[in-house]
Amino acid sequence: MGISIQQLDETLESAWSTFAQRSGEASFYHSLAWRDAVSAAFGHEAYYLIALRDGQPAGILPSFLIRSSLAGPMLVSVPYAVYGGIAADDREVSERLFEAAKDLAEATGAGYVDLRSRRAALPTLPIIDKYVTFIKELPPTPEQVLGSLPRKARAAARTAREKFALSVEFDDKLLPAVWQLYSRSMRRLASLNYPLKFFKQLVQRSAGMHLVQIVRYRERPVGGLVSFVWRDTVLPYFSGCDERYNFAGVNNYLYLTLMERAAGMGLRKFDFGRTRKDNDGCVRFKCHQGFSPQPLEYQAYVPANGHDPGLSPDRARYRLAGAVWRRLPLAVTRPLGAWLAGSIPG
Numbered sequence: 386m387g388i389s390i391q392q393l394d395e396t397l398e399s400a401w402s403t404f405a406q407r408s409g410e411a412s413f414y415h416s417l418a419w420r421d422a423v424s425a426a427f428g429h430e431a432y433y434l435i436a437l438r439d440g441q442p443a444g445i446l447p448s449f450l451i452r453s454s455l456a457g458p459m460l461v462s463v464p465y466a467v468y469g470g471i472a473a474d475d476r477e478v479s480e481r482l483f484e485a486a487k488d489l490a491e492a493t494g495a496g497y498v499d500l501r502s503r504r505a506a507l508p509t510l511p512i513i514d515k516y517v518t519f520i521k522e523l524p525p526t527p528e529q530v531l532g533s534l535p536r537k538a539r540a541a542a543r544t545a546r547e548k549f550a551l552s553v554e555f556d557d558k559l560l561p562a563v564w565q566l567y568s569r570s571m572r573r574l575a576s577l578n579y580p581l582k583f584f585k586q587l588v589q590r591s592a593g594m595h596l597v598q599i600v601r602y603r604e605r606p607v608g609g610l611v612s613f614v615w616r617d618t619v620l621p622y623f624s625g626c627d628e629r630y631n632f633a634g635v636n637n638y639l640y641l642t643l644m645e646r647a648a649g650m651g652l653r654k655f656d657f658g659r660t661r662k663d664n665d666g667c668v669r670f671k672c673h674q675g676f677s678p679q680p681l682e683y684q685a686y687v688p689a690n691g692h693d694p695g696l697s698p699d700r701a702r703y704r705l706a707g708a709v710w711r712r713l714p715l716a717v718t719r720p721l722g723a724w725l726a727g728s729i730p731g
Contacts, residue, residue: 388443388478390485393433397442401435404442406616410473410503413615414466415447418594422586423449423464426579427727432460432493434485436478444473446482450493453728456694459497460490464730465579467518467620467659470502470684479506487686496691499730505682513683517668519657519676520618527645534641535675542641545634552601553642559599560584563609566625572718573628575707579731580723584611584623596646600639608635612643618654619647640674696729 393401398417405411413419420431429449436444447469448462463469473479483506490498505512524533531539545551561581568578588595591613600608607630611623621643626635644655657676660667668678687693710718 387438388481389437390481391435391437393435397435400437400442401433401445404435404445405472408445408472408474410471410506411445412466412468412503413594413613413620414463414468414501415445415472416591416594416615418587418590419463419466420447421590422583425586426583427464429464429727429730432489434482434489436473436482438474438478443475444471444478444482446471446486448486448489448498449730450495451728451730453694453696453730455728456497456696457692458493458495459499459694459730460486460493460495461499461730462501465583465726466501466731467622468501468503470500471506473506483507483686487688490686490688490691496688497694498686498688500684500686502682502684505684507684510684510686513685514680515661515663516659516681516683517662517678518659518681519671519678521655521676523619523644523648523653523655525648527649530644530648531641533675535673538637538674541634541637545638546641549602549633551607551633551635551638553598553638554601555596555598555646557588557595557597559597559606559609560588560611562599562606563597563611563623563625566606566609566627567611567623568625568719568722569627569715570625571722572711572713572715575710577722577726577729578719579623579726582723587611587613596643598639598643598646600635600642602630602633602635605630607633608639610639610643612647614647614650614652617652618656619643619650619652620656620658622658636670637674 405415432448434446448460452458471479471482564581571578594614596612598610599606608626612621
């Protein structure tokens with residue numbers, strides 16, 4: 386029978402999920418939970434391609450058509466996600482999925498195909514050398530986590546726990562409080578916040594695959610985090626802290642307690658997600674926690690009549706907009722950021 390490429394339908398969803406769980410190149414962001422949450426929260430059109438070899442799944446390529454008011458139509462694999470792109474058993478399957486993606490770009494009028502691969506699947510496309518990721522092994526028990534941190538990070542986390550008596554709670558009901566802290570941090574960082582609806586959709590559709598966490602100082606929520614669980618790995622994703630309480634080491638305690646919780650669940654790895662290479666503060670913080678940067682091999686395809694959408698925050702026009710954004714009240718940035726996120730897919 387050979388290799389055939391099909392658009393995903395209900396009859397193939399089980400095969401998709403089985404392949405995503407076994408493929409070393411697939412991630413939580415390849416899951417159907419991510420697809421359904423993005424579709425429900427933003428209304429983007431999903432185009433999920435699955436490769437079948439002799440009737441069995443051999444590769445997948447998830448993507449969404451983003452009809453951006455700022456950059457025109459583009460296919461993104463996967464929007465609002467750290468990872469995406471082609472996950473396949475071999476080069477032949479990758480190439481067949483790529484050819485199908487090019488046909489899809491022509492059919493939809495997409496002027497750009499964004500492939501957020503951890504490792505490049507296509508030798509014919511250049512690597513976008515802008516991002517790094519941070520992954521390390523967790524200790525086998527929660528009690529060993531604190532001692533596994535580098536000296537300065539360990540001291541900061543211990544001070545947060547002992548001197549400032551920070552406390553932590555894990556519960557889905559805390560989601561609105563996490564979003565409030567997250568959107569506050571995003572304004573401070575001159576970045577767009579995603580809508581609360583997206584948070585709710587993800588938590589609703591990822592039962593048993595997420596953790597919602599709040600850190601308190603004197604009963605006041607000062608830090609929050611939504612993390613996902615994929616196979617043996619915990620992935621902190623949406624985070625926020627009230628910068629007025631930085632003196633208490635909130636961020637250090639937030640991630641310490643997540644590592645302890647993950648170790649207690651028997652998880653083996655902590656995936657700190659992506660960071661732009663030029664984001665010195667974030668890179669330093671993650672290195673300070675004992676992580677080493679690993680290159681991400683994102684790739685992109687530009688059709689003959691297409692163009693780079695130019696949505697990266699390091700562009701001069703967005704740096705200027707960011708300076709203004711930081712000065713706006715949260716009552717403005719929260720709804721406006723949620724609306725603009727529909728055109729800027731992270």
